[in-house]
Amino acid sequence: MAKDSPISDISAVRRPVETARGLPNAHYVDPALWEEEKKAVLFSTWAGLAVEGEVPEPGDAKPMTFLGVPLLLIRDRQGHVRVFENICRHRGMILVEEARKIEGAIRCPYHSWCYGTDGRLVSTPHVGGPGHNKHDAIVREDLGLNEVRSHIWFGTVFINIDGQAAPFEEIHADLIERWKEFDQPMVHGGPDSMFTLEVDTNWKLAVENYCESYHLPWVHPGLNSYSRLEDHYNIAEMGLYSGQGSLLYRQIKGDDGAVFPDFPNLSDKWDTGAEYMAVYPNVLLGAQRDHCFSIVLEPVTQTKTREHIHLFYSTKDTDDALREKNATQWKTVFVEDIFVVEGMQKGRMAPQFDGGKFSPAMDGPTHCFHDWVAGRIEAHRNASE
CATH class of the missing domain: 3.90.380.10 (Naphthalene 1,2-dioxygenase Alpha Subunit; Chain A, domain 1)
Structure with missing residues:
Protein backbone atom coordinates (compact mmCIF):
# COMPACT_ATOMS: atom_id res chain seq x y z
CA MET A 1 0.00 0.00 0.00
CA ALA A 2 1.28 3.48 -0.80
CA LYS A 3 2.60 5.41 2.19
CA ASP A 4 -0.10 8.09 1.86
CA SER A 5 -2.98 5.62 1.53
CA PRO A 6 -5.61 5.56 4.30
CA ILE A 7 -5.39 2.54 6.55
CA SER A 8 -8.35 0.23 7.09
CA ASP A 9 -8.38 -3.55 7.33
CA ILE A 10 -10.98 -4.84 4.85
CA SER A 11 -9.75 -8.42 4.67
CA ALA A 12 -12.72 -9.74 6.68
CA VAL A 13 -15.18 -8.09 4.26
CA ARG A 14 -14.09 -10.36 1.41
CA ARG A 15 -14.68 -13.64 3.21
CA PRO A 16 -17.70 -15.85 2.37
CA VAL A 17 -20.91 -14.45 3.80
CA GLU A 18 -20.93 -17.05 6.61
CA THR A 19 -17.77 -15.58 8.17
CA ALA A 20 -17.56 -12.10 6.65
CA ARG A 21 -17.78 -8.78 8.45
CA GLY A 22 -19.16 -5.57 7.02
CA LEU A 23 -17.05 -2.59 6.06
CA PRO A 24 -15.32 -1.03 9.07
CA ASN A 25 -16.75 2.11 10.68
CA ALA A 26 -14.05 4.29 9.13
CA HIS A 27 -15.56 3.79 5.68
CA TYR A 28 -18.57 5.78 6.83
CA VAL A 29 -16.94 8.50 8.95
CA ASP A 30 -13.24 8.94 8.10
CA PRO A 31 -12.46 11.84 5.68
CA ALA A 32 -9.34 10.14 4.29
CA LEU A 33 -11.30 7.03 3.35
CA TRP A 34 -14.01 9.22 1.82
CA GLU A 35 -11.39 10.65 -0.53
CA GLU A 36 -10.08 7.18 -1.32
CA GLU A 37 -13.57 5.87 -2.11
CA LYS A 38 -14.24 8.74 -4.49
CA LYS A 39 -11.37 7.55 -6.69
CA ALA A 40 -11.67 3.80 -6.14
CA VAL A 41 -15.44 3.37 -6.14
CA LEU A 42 -17.19 6.37 -7.69
CA PHE A 43 -14.95 8.13 -10.24
CA SER A 44 -13.56 4.95 -11.82
CA THR A 45 -16.86 3.12 -12.41
CA TRP A 46 -20.17 3.84 -14.16
CA ALA A 47 -21.93 5.93 -11.51
CA GLY A 48 -25.47 7.26 -11.79
CA LEU A 49 -25.88 10.99 -12.36
CA ALA A 50 -29.47 11.63 -13.45
CA VAL A 51 -32.27 10.35 -15.68
CA GLU A 52 -32.70 11.38 -19.30
CA GLY A 53 -36.22 12.61 -18.53
CA GLU A 54 -34.69 15.58 -16.68
CA VAL A 55 -33.82 17.10 -20.07
CA PRO A 56 -36.81 16.00 -22.17
CA GLU A 57 -36.50 18.39 -25.14
CA PRO A 58 -33.61 19.43 -27.42
CA GLY A 59 -31.81 22.39 -25.88
CA ASP A 60 -32.82 21.50 -22.30
CA ALA A 61 -29.84 21.89 -19.98
CA LYS A 62 -29.41 21.18 -16.28
CA PRO A 63 -26.31 22.04 -14.24
CA MET A 64 -25.35 19.36 -11.73
CA THR A 65 -22.46 18.42 -9.50
CA PHE A 66 -21.06 14.98 -8.81
CA LEU A 67 -18.82 14.92 -5.75
CA GLY A 68 -17.88 18.53 -6.40
CA VAL A 69 -17.32 18.13 -10.16
CA PRO A 70 -19.41 20.74 -12.05
CA LEU A 71 -21.34 19.03 -14.83
CA LEU A 72 -23.91 19.98 -17.43
CA LEU A 73 -26.61 17.51 -18.46
CA ILE A 74 -27.95 18.56 -21.86
CA ARG A 75 -30.02 17.26 -24.75
CA ASP A 76 -28.37 18.53 -27.91
CA ARG A 77 -30.13 19.74 -31.06
CA GLN A 78 -30.04 16.21 -32.49
CA GLY A 79 -31.84 14.87 -29.41
CA HIS A 80 -28.86 13.11 -27.82
CA VAL A 81 -28.40 13.38 -24.05
CA ARG A 82 -24.80 14.30 -23.23
CA VAL A 83 -22.76 15.30 -20.19
CA PHE A 84 -20.08 17.98 -20.26
CA GLU A 85 -17.95 19.65 -17.65
CA ASN A 86 -19.89 22.83 -16.92
CA ILE A 87 -16.92 25.14 -17.46
CA CYS A 88 -15.64 27.41 -20.20
CA ARG A 89 -12.39 26.25 -21.79
CA HIS A 90 -11.05 29.82 -21.57
CA ARG A 91 -10.78 30.54 -17.84
CA GLY A 92 -12.82 27.76 -16.27
CA MET A 93 -15.89 29.88 -15.55
CA ILE A 94 -19.15 28.08 -14.77
CA LEU A 95 -21.33 28.28 -17.87
CA VAL A 96 -24.87 27.45 -16.77
CA GLU A 97 -26.05 28.33 -13.26
CA GLU A 98 -29.63 27.03 -13.37
CA ALA A 99 -31.74 24.63 -15.41
CA ARG A 100 -33.04 26.22 -18.62
CA LYS A 101 -33.53 25.76 -22.34
CA ILE A 102 -30.59 26.82 -24.49
CA GLU A 103 -32.23 28.81 -27.27
CA GLY A 104 -29.08 29.70 -29.18
CA ALA A 105 -25.61 28.91 -27.90
CA ILE A 106 -24.22 28.24 -24.45
CA ARG A 107 -22.61 31.59 -23.67
CA CYS A 108 -19.96 32.06 -21.01
CA PRO A 109 -21.01 35.01 -18.81
CA TYR A 110 -17.36 36.04 -18.32
CA HIS A 111 -15.93 36.71 -21.82
CA SER A 112 -18.83 35.49 -24.00
CA TRP A 113 -17.14 32.48 -25.57
CA CYS A 114 -20.03 30.46 -27.01
CA TYR A 115 -20.60 26.74 -27.44
CA GLY A 116 -23.11 24.67 -29.35
CA THR A 117 -25.30 22.17 -27.51
CA ASP A 118 -22.99 19.49 -28.94
CA GLY A 119 -20.05 21.09 -27.12
CA ARG A 120 -18.35 22.75 -30.12
CA LEU A 121 -16.71 26.12 -29.53
CA VAL A 122 -18.48 28.35 -32.05
CA SER A 123 -17.63 31.94 -31.08
CA THR A 124 -14.69 33.74 -29.43
CA PRO A 125 -15.49 37.49 -29.53
CA HIS A 126 -12.52 39.87 -29.50
CA VAL A 127 -10.09 37.00 -28.86
CA GLY A 128 -7.60 38.59 -31.29
CA GLY A 129 -8.15 42.09 -29.99
CA PRO A 130 -11.12 44.50 -30.20
CA GLY A 131 -13.20 43.59 -33.23
CA HIS A 132 -11.06 40.55 -34.09
CA ASN A 133 -12.88 37.34 -33.22
CA LYS A 134 -10.15 34.90 -34.23
CA HIS A 135 -6.52 34.32 -33.37
CA ASP A 136 -4.07 31.82 -34.81
CA ALA A 137 -3.29 30.52 -31.31
CA ILE A 138 -6.97 29.79 -30.57
CA VAL A 139 -7.97 26.66 -32.49
CA ARG A 140 -11.68 26.33 -31.89
CA GLU A 141 -11.77 22.68 -32.94
CA ASP A 142 -9.46 21.87 -30.03
CA LEU A 143 -11.37 23.86 -27.41
CA GLY A 144 -14.82 22.36 -27.30
CA LEU A 145 -16.42 21.55 -23.96
CA ASN A 146 -14.83 18.66 -22.08
CA GLU A 147 -17.27 15.79 -22.51
CA VAL A 148 -17.74 13.27 -19.73
CA ARG A 149 -18.18 9.69 -20.85
CA SER A 150 -21.84 8.75 -20.45
CA HIS A 151 -24.25 5.93 -21.17
CA ILE A 152 -28.04 5.66 -20.89
CA TRP A 153 -29.72 2.48 -19.74
CA PHE A 154 -33.08 1.96 -18.04
CA GLY A 155 -33.79 5.66 -18.49
CA THR A 156 -30.79 6.48 -16.30
CA VAL A 157 -27.69 8.48 -17.21
CA PHE A 158 -24.49 6.79 -16.04
CA ILE A 159 -21.12 8.55 -16.15
CA ASN A 160 -17.50 7.47 -15.91
CA ILE A 161 -15.53 10.42 -14.57
CA ASP A 162 -12.01 9.08 -15.08
CA GLY A 163 -12.86 7.72 -18.54
CA GLN A 164 -11.06 4.42 -17.90
CA ALA A 165 -13.89 1.97 -17.20
CA ALA A 166 -14.73 -0.78 -19.68
CA PRO A 167 -17.83 -0.10 -21.82
CA PHE A 168 -21.09 -0.08 -19.85
CA GLU A 169 -22.59 -2.78 -22.08
CA GLU A 170 -19.64 -5.03 -21.34
CA ILE A 171 -19.53 -4.47 -17.61
CA HIS A 172 -23.28 -4.88 -17.13
CA ALA A 173 -23.95 -7.50 -19.81
CA ASP A 174 -25.44 -9.93 -17.29
CA LEU A 175 -27.95 -7.47 -15.86
CA ILE A 176 -28.85 -6.13 -19.30
Whole structure:
Protein backbone atom coordinates (compact mmCIF):
# COMPACT_ATOMS: atom_id res chain seq x y z
CA MET A 1 0.00 0.00 0.00
CA ALA A 2 1.28 3.48 -0.80
CA LYS A 3 2.60 5.41 2.19
CA ASP A 4 -0.10 8.09 1.86
CA SER A 5 -2.98 5.62 1.53
CA PRO A 6 -5.61 5.56 4.30
CA ILE A 7 -5.39 2.54 6.55
CA SER A 8 -8.35 0.23 7.09
CA ASP A 9 -8.38 -3.55 7.33
CA ILE A 10 -10.98 -4.84 4.85
CA SER A 11 -9.75 -8.42 4.67
CA ALA A 12 -12.72 -9.74 6.68
CA VAL A 13 -15.18 -8.09 4.26
CA ARG A 14 -14.09 -10.36 1.41
CA ARG A 15 -14.68 -13.64 3.21
CA PRO A 16 -17.70 -15.85 2.37
CA VAL A 17 -20.91 -14.45 3.80
CA GLU A 18 -20.93 -17.05 6.61
CA THR A 19 -17.77 -15.58 8.17
CA ALA A 20 -17.56 -12.10 6.65
CA ARG A 21 -17.78 -8.78 8.45
CA GLY A 22 -19.16 -5.57 7.02
CA LEU A 23 -17.05 -2.59 6.06
CA PRO A 24 -15.32 -1.03 9.07
CA ASN A 25 -16.75 2.11 10.68
CA ALA A 26 -14.05 4.29 9.13
CA HIS A 27 -15.56 3.79 5.68
CA TYR A 28 -18.57 5.78 6.83
CA VAL A 29 -16.94 8.50 8.95
CA ASP A 30 -13.24 8.94 8.10
CA PRO A 31 -12.46 11.84 5.68
CA ALA A 32 -9.34 10.14 4.29
CA LEU A 33 -11.30 7.03 3.35
CA TRP A 34 -14.01 9.22 1.82
CA GLU A 35 -11.39 10.65 -0.53
CA GLU A 36 -10.08 7.18 -1.32
CA GLU A 37 -13.57 5.87 -2.11
CA LYS A 38 -14.24 8.74 -4.49
CA LYS A 39 -11.37 7.55 -6.69
CA ALA A 40 -11.67 3.80 -6.14
CA VAL A 41 -15.44 3.37 -6.14
CA LEU A 42 -17.19 6.37 -7.69
CA PHE A 43 -14.95 8.13 -10.24
CA SER A 44 -13.56 4.95 -11.82
CA THR A 45 -16.86 3.12 -12.41
CA TRP A 46 -20.17 3.84 -14.16
CA ALA A 47 -21.93 5.93 -11.51
CA GLY A 48 -25.47 7.26 -11.79
CA LEU A 49 -25.88 10.99 -12.36
CA ALA A 50 -29.47 11.63 -13.45
CA VAL A 51 -32.27 10.35 -15.68
CA GLU A 52 -32.70 11.38 -19.30
CA GLY A 53 -36.22 12.61 -18.53
CA GLU A 54 -34.69 15.58 -16.68
CA VAL A 55 -33.82 17.10 -20.07
CA PRO A 56 -36.81 16.00 -22.17
CA GLU A 57 -36.50 18.39 -25.14
CA PRO A 58 -33.61 19.43 -27.42
CA GLY A 59 -31.81 22.39 -25.88
CA ASP A 60 -32.82 21.50 -22.30
CA ALA A 61 -29.84 21.89 -19.98
CA LYS A 62 -29.41 21.18 -16.28
CA PRO A 63 -26.31 22.04 -14.24
CA MET A 64 -25.35 19.36 -11.73
CA THR A 65 -22.46 18.42 -9.50
CA PHE A 66 -21.06 14.98 -8.81
CA LEU A 67 -18.82 14.92 -5.75
CA GLY A 68 -17.88 18.53 -6.40
CA VAL A 69 -17.32 18.13 -10.16
CA PRO A 70 -19.41 20.74 -12.05
CA LEU A 71 -21.34 19.03 -14.83
CA LEU A 72 -23.91 19.98 -17.43
CA LEU A 73 -26.61 17.51 -18.46
CA ILE A 74 -27.95 18.56 -21.86
CA ARG A 75 -30.02 17.26 -24.75
CA ASP A 76 -28.37 18.53 -27.91
CA ARG A 77 -30.13 19.74 -31.06
CA GLN A 78 -30.04 16.21 -32.49
CA GLY A 79 -31.84 14.87 -29.41
CA HIS A 80 -28.86 13.11 -27.82
CA VAL A 81 -28.40 13.38 -24.05
CA ARG A 82 -24.80 14.30 -23.23
CA VAL A 83 -22.76 15.30 -20.19
CA PHE A 84 -20.08 17.98 -20.26
CA GLU A 85 -17.95 19.65 -17.65
CA ASN A 86 -19.89 22.83 -16.92
CA ILE A 87 -16.92 25.14 -17.46
CA CYS A 88 -15.64 27.41 -20.20
CA ARG A 89 -12.39 26.25 -21.79
CA HIS A 90 -11.05 29.82 -21.57
CA ARG A 91 -10.78 30.54 -17.84
CA GLY A 92 -12.82 27.76 -16.27
CA MET A 93 -15.89 29.88 -15.55
CA ILE A 94 -19.15 28.08 -14.77
CA LEU A 95 -21.33 28.28 -17.87
CA VAL A 96 -24.87 27.45 -16.77
CA GLU A 97 -26.05 28.33 -13.26
CA GLU A 98 -29.63 27.03 -13.37
CA ALA A 99 -31.74 24.63 -15.41
CA ARG A 100 -33.04 26.22 -18.62
CA LYS A 101 -33.53 25.76 -22.34
CA ILE A 102 -30.59 26.82 -24.49
CA GLU A 103 -32.23 28.81 -27.27
CA GLY A 104 -29.08 29.70 -29.18
CA ALA A 105 -25.61 28.91 -27.90
CA ILE A 106 -24.22 28.24 -24.45
CA ARG A 107 -22.61 31.59 -23.67
CA CYS A 108 -19.96 32.06 -21.01
CA PRO A 109 -21.01 35.01 -18.81
CA TYR A 110 -17.36 36.04 -18.32
CA HIS A 111 -15.93 36.71 -21.82
CA SER A 112 -18.83 35.49 -24.00
CA TRP A 113 -17.14 32.48 -25.57
CA CYS A 114 -20.03 30.46 -27.01
CA TYR A 115 -20.60 26.74 -27.44
CA GLY A 116 -23.11 24.67 -29.35
CA THR A 117 -25.30 22.17 -27.51
CA ASP A 118 -22.99 19.49 -28.94
CA GLY A 119 -20.05 21.09 -27.12
CA ARG A 120 -18.35 22.75 -30.12
CA LEU A 121 -16.71 26.12 -29.53
CA VAL A 122 -18.48 28.35 -32.05
CA SER A 123 -17.63 31.94 -31.08
CA THR A 124 -14.69 33.74 -29.43
CA PRO A 125 -15.49 37.49 -29.53
CA HIS A 126 -12.52 39.87 -29.50
CA VAL A 127 -10.09 37.00 -28.86
CA GLY A 128 -7.60 38.59 -31.29
CA GLY A 129 -8.15 42.09 -29.99
CA PRO A 130 -11.12 44.50 -30.20
CA GLY A 131 -13.20 43.59 -33.23
CA HIS A 132 -11.06 40.55 -34.09
CA ASN A 133 -12.88 37.34 -33.22
CA LYS A 134 -10.15 34.90 -34.23
CA HIS A 135 -6.52 34.32 -33.37
CA ASP A 136 -4.07 31.82 -34.81
CA ALA A 137 -3.29 30.52 -31.31
CA ILE A 138 -6.97 29.79 -30.57
CA VAL A 139 -7.97 26.66 -32.49
CA ARG A 140 -11.68 26.33 -31.89
CA GLU A 141 -11.77 22.68 -32.94
CA ASP A 142 -9.46 21.87 -30.03
CA LEU A 143 -11.37 23.86 -27.41
CA GLY A 144 -14.82 22.36 -27.30
CA LEU A 145 -16.42 21.55 -23.96
CA ASN A 146 -14.83 18.66 -22.08
CA GLU A 147 -17.27 15.79 -22.51
CA VAL A 148 -17.74 13.27 -19.73
CA ARG A 149 -18.18 9.69 -20.85
CA SER A 150 -21.84 8.75 -20.45
CA HIS A 151 -24.25 5.93 -21.17
CA ILE A 152 -28.04 5.66 -20.89
CA TRP A 153 -29.72 2.48 -19.74
CA PHE A 154 -33.08 1.96 -18.04
CA GLY A 155 -33.79 5.66 -18.49
CA THR A 156 -30.79 6.48 -16.30
CA VAL A 157 -27.69 8.48 -17.21
CA PHE A 158 -24.49 6.79 -16.04
CA ILE A 159 -21.12 8.55 -16.15
CA ASN A 160 -17.50 7.47 -15.91
CA ILE A 161 -15.53 10.42 -14.57
CA ASP A 162 -12.01 9.08 -15.08
CA GLY A 163 -12.86 7.72 -18.54
CA GLN A 164 -11.06 4.42 -17.90
CA ALA A 165 -13.89 1.97 -17.20
CA ALA A 166 -14.73 -0.78 -19.68
CA PRO A 167 -17.83 -0.10 -21.82
CA PHE A 168 -21.09 -0.08 -19.85
CA GLU A 169 -22.59 -2.78 -22.08
CA GLU A 170 -19.64 -5.03 -21.34
CA ILE A 171 -19.53 -4.47 -17.61
CA HIS A 172 -23.28 -4.88 -17.13
CA ALA A 173 -23.95 -7.50 -19.81
CA ASP A 174 -25.44 -9.93 -17.29
CA LEU A 175 -27.95 -7.47 -15.86
CA ILE A 176 -28.85 -6.13 -19.30
CA GLU A 177 -29.63 -9.70 -20.37
CA ARG A 178 -31.61 -10.38 -17.20
CA TRP A 179 -33.83 -7.35 -17.82
CA LYS A 180 -33.80 -7.40 -21.61
CA GLU A 181 -37.61 -7.37 -21.68
CA PHE A 182 -37.45 -3.79 -20.40
CA ASP A 183 -35.17 -2.70 -23.23
CA GLN A 184 -37.96 -0.57 -24.66
CA PRO A 185 -39.07 3.06 -24.46
CA MET A 186 -39.79 4.29 -20.95
CA VAL A 187 -41.69 7.52 -20.46
CA HIS A 188 -40.82 9.69 -17.47
CA GLY A 189 -44.00 10.54 -15.59
CA GLY A 190 -43.10 14.23 -15.40
CA PRO A 191 -42.94 16.64 -12.44
CA ASP A 192 -45.41 14.65 -10.35
CA SER A 193 -43.28 11.51 -10.79
CA MET A 194 -40.02 12.78 -9.32
CA PHE A 195 -39.02 13.75 -5.81
CA THR A 196 -35.86 14.06 -3.73
CA LEU A 197 -35.20 12.93 -0.17
CA GLU A 198 -32.43 14.50 1.93
CA VAL A 199 -30.93 11.85 4.20
CA ASP A 200 -28.25 12.18 6.88
CA THR A 201 -26.36 9.03 6.02
CA ASN A 202 -23.48 7.69 3.98
CA TRP A 203 -24.62 6.72 0.48
CA LYS A 204 -23.49 3.11 0.97
CA LEU A 205 -25.99 2.54 3.76
CA ALA A 206 -28.83 3.49 1.40
CA VAL A 207 -27.59 0.84 -1.04
CA GLU A 208 -27.20 -1.77 1.70
CA ASN A 209 -30.73 -1.23 2.99
CA TYR A 210 -32.28 -1.33 -0.49
CA CYS A 211 -30.59 -4.61 -1.38
CA GLU A 212 -32.43 -6.78 1.11
CA SER A 213 -35.99 -7.61 2.09
CA TYR A 214 -35.09 -8.77 5.62
CA HIS A 215 -36.36 -5.50 7.15
CA LEU A 216 -39.80 -5.51 5.48
CA PRO A 217 -41.95 -6.81 8.39
CA TRP A 218 -40.74 -4.13 10.79
CA VAL A 219 -39.94 -1.11 8.63
CA HIS A 220 -42.60 -1.46 5.90
CA PRO A 221 -45.66 -3.00 7.57
CA GLY A 222 -48.03 -1.67 4.90
CA LEU A 223 -46.02 -3.15 2.05
CA ASN A 224 -45.43 -6.35 4.00
CA SER A 225 -49.18 -6.80 4.51
CA TYR A 226 -49.54 -7.99 0.91
CA SER A 227 -45.97 -8.58 -0.29
CA ARG A 228 -44.65 -10.60 2.64
CA LEU A 229 -41.10 -11.48 3.52
CA GLU A 230 -41.71 -15.06 2.41
CA ASP A 231 -42.83 -13.80 -1.02
CA HIS A 232 -39.35 -12.37 -1.68
CA TYR A 233 -36.11 -13.91 -2.94
CA ASN A 234 -32.51 -12.75 -2.90
CA ILE A 235 -30.52 -11.78 -5.98
CA ALA A 236 -27.02 -12.19 -4.67
CA GLU A 237 -24.66 -13.26 -7.42
CA MET A 238 -21.18 -11.86 -6.77
CA GLY A 239 -20.80 -9.22 -9.42
CA LEU A 240 -21.90 -5.67 -10.16
CA TYR A 241 -25.45 -5.73 -8.85
CA SER A 242 -27.58 -7.37 -6.17
CA GLY A 243 -31.05 -7.04 -4.80
CA GLN A 244 -34.35 -8.74 -4.20
CA GLY A 245 -37.33 -9.99 -6.12
CA SER A 246 -41.00 -10.33 -5.21
CA LEU A 247 -43.35 -13.09 -6.32
CA LEU A 248 -46.40 -11.07 -5.35
CA TYR A 249 -46.43 -7.63 -6.97
CA ARG A 250 -49.79 -5.89 -6.72
CA GLN A 251 -50.71 -3.18 -9.22
CA ILE A 252 -51.91 0.12 -7.85
CA LYS A 253 -55.50 0.99 -8.81
CA GLY A 254 -57.41 4.21 -9.10
CA ASP A 255 -60.72 4.86 -7.38
CA ASP A 256 -62.45 3.59 -10.52
CA GLY A 257 -60.32 0.43 -10.67
CA ALA A 258 -58.09 1.76 -13.48
CA VAL A 259 -54.45 0.59 -13.67
CA PHE A 260 -51.44 1.72 -15.65
CA PRO A 261 -50.94 0.06 -19.06
CA ASP A 262 -48.39 -2.75 -18.94
CA PHE A 263 -45.10 -2.57 -20.76
CA PRO A 264 -45.67 -4.60 -23.93
CA ASN A 265 -44.35 -8.10 -24.62
CA LEU A 266 -43.37 -9.04 -21.08
CA SER A 267 -43.16 -12.71 -20.13
CA ASP A 268 -45.56 -14.31 -17.65
CA LYS A 269 -42.99 -13.96 -14.87
CA TRP A 270 -43.86 -10.28 -14.59
CA ASP A 271 -47.62 -10.83 -14.18
CA THR A 272 -47.13 -11.06 -10.42
CA GLY A 273 -43.37 -10.60 -10.15
CA ALA A 274 -41.09 -7.62 -9.61
CA GLU A 275 -37.38 -7.09 -9.05
CA TYR A 276 -35.48 -4.40 -7.19
CA MET A 277 -31.81 -4.05 -8.02
CA ALA A 278 -28.88 -2.04 -6.73
CA VAL A 279 -26.64 -1.33 -9.71
CA TYR A 280 -23.26 -0.56 -8.21
CA PRO A 281 -22.21 1.89 -7.13
CA ASN A 282 -25.17 4.23 -6.59
CA VAL A 283 -28.29 3.45 -8.65
CA LEU A 284 -31.35 1.63 -7.28
CA LEU A 285 -33.82 0.31 -9.85
CA GLY A 286 -37.28 -1.21 -9.69
CA ALA A 287 -38.93 -3.20 -12.50
CA GLN A 288 -42.65 -4.01 -12.50
CA ARG A 289 -45.15 -4.84 -15.24
CA ASP A 290 -46.78 -1.40 -15.35
CA HIS A 291 -44.11 1.04 -14.18
CA CYS A 292 -40.45 1.22 -13.25
CA PHE A 293 -38.36 3.53 -11.15
CA SER A 294 -34.79 4.75 -10.83
CA ILE A 295 -33.27 6.13 -7.64
CA VAL A 296 -30.00 7.96 -8.19
CA LEU A 297 -28.08 8.36 -4.94
CA GLU A 298 -26.10 11.59 -4.84
CA PRO A 299 -23.27 11.36 -2.29
CA VAL A 300 -23.18 14.95 -1.00
CA THR A 301 -20.72 14.40 1.84
CA GLN A 302 -19.60 11.33 3.71
CA THR A 303 -22.62 11.66 5.98
CA LYS A 304 -25.24 13.23 3.67
CA THR A 305 -27.02 11.72 0.68
CA ARG A 306 -29.72 12.94 -1.69
CA GLU A 307 -32.03 10.29 -3.08
CA HIS A 308 -33.45 11.37 -6.45
CA ILE A 309 -36.48 9.22 -7.28
CA HIS A 310 -37.99 9.04 -10.78
CA LEU A 311 -40.97 6.98 -12.01
CA PHE A 312 -41.36 5.69 -15.58
CA TYR A 313 -44.34 4.33 -17.52
CA SER A 314 -44.94 2.60 -20.86
CA THR A 315 -46.83 5.58 -22.31
CA LYS A 316 -47.29 9.31 -21.76
CA ASP A 317 -51.05 8.76 -21.70
CA THR A 318 -51.43 7.94 -18.01
CA ASP A 319 -53.97 9.30 -15.56
CA ASP A 320 -52.74 12.29 -13.55
CA ALA A 321 -54.41 11.23 -10.33
CA LEU A 322 -53.13 7.66 -10.58
CA ARG A 323 -49.56 8.87 -11.21
CA GLU A 324 -49.79 11.12 -8.18
CA LYS A 325 -51.17 8.27 -6.08
CA ASN A 326 -48.34 5.99 -7.20
CA ALA A 327 -45.67 8.59 -6.41
CA THR A 328 -47.19 9.15 -2.98
CA GLN A 329 -47.23 5.42 -2.26
CA TRP A 330 -43.57 4.99 -3.18
CA LYS A 331 -42.56 8.10 -1.28
CA THR A 332 -44.21 6.66 1.81
CA VAL A 333 -42.17 3.46 1.43
CA PHE A 334 -38.87 5.26 0.86
CA VAL A 335 -39.43 7.72 3.72
CA GLU A 336 -39.97 4.75 6.04
CA ASP A 337 -36.34 3.76 5.39
CA ILE A 338 -34.84 7.10 6.45
CA PHE A 339 -34.72 6.44 10.20
CA VAL A 340 -33.00 3.11 9.50
CA VAL A 341 -30.15 4.41 7.37
CA GLU A 342 -29.70 7.46 9.58
CA GLY A 343 -29.67 5.20 12.64
CA MET A 344 -26.99 2.99 11.11
CA GLN A 345 -24.91 6.07 10.29
CA LYS A 346 -25.07 7.16 13.94
CA GLY A 347 -24.14 3.61 14.91
CA ARG A 348 -20.85 3.90 13.01
CA MET A 349 -19.58 6.13 15.83
CA ALA A 350 -19.61 3.15 18.23
CA PRO A 351 -15.90 2.23 18.53
CA GLN A 352 -16.49 -1.45 19.28
CA PHE A 353 -18.72 -2.09 16.25
CA ASP A 354 -16.76 -4.40 13.96
CA GLY A 355 -18.74 -4.03 10.72
CA GLY A 356 -21.47 -6.39 11.80
CA LYS A 357 -22.36 -10.03 11.22
CA PHE A 358 -24.34 -11.02 8.11
CA SER A 359 -27.22 -13.48 8.11
CA PRO A 360 -26.18 -15.97 5.39
CA ALA A 361 -29.85 -16.59 4.56
CA MET A 362 -31.04 -12.99 4.51
CA ASP A 363 -28.08 -10.64 3.97
CA GLY A 364 -26.47 -12.11 0.86
CA PRO A 365 -27.28 -9.11 -1.39
CA THR A 366 -25.77 -6.66 1.12
CA HIS A 367 -22.66 -8.79 1.51
CA CYS A 368 -22.26 -8.79 -2.29
CA PHE A 369 -22.19 -4.99 -2.25
CA HIS A 370 -19.66 -4.86 0.60
CA ASP A 371 -17.45 -7.35 -1.21
CA TRP A 372 -17.59 -5.29 -4.41
CA VAL A 373 -16.67 -2.05 -2.61
CA ALA A 374 -13.81 -3.78 -0.79
CA GLY A 375 -12.59 -5.27 -4.07
CA ARG A 376 -12.52 -1.84 -5.73
CA ILE A 377 -10.57 -0.41 -2.80
CA GLU A 378 -8.11 -3.29 -2.78
CA ALA A 379 -7.45 -2.84 -6.50
CA HIS A 380 -6.95 0.91 -6.04
CA ARG A 381 -4.51 0.37 -3.19
CA ASN A 382 -2.56 -2.24 -5.11
CA ALA A 383 -2.28 0.09 -8.10
CA SER A 384 -0.98 2.84 -5.83
CA GLU A 385 1.87 0.75 -4.43
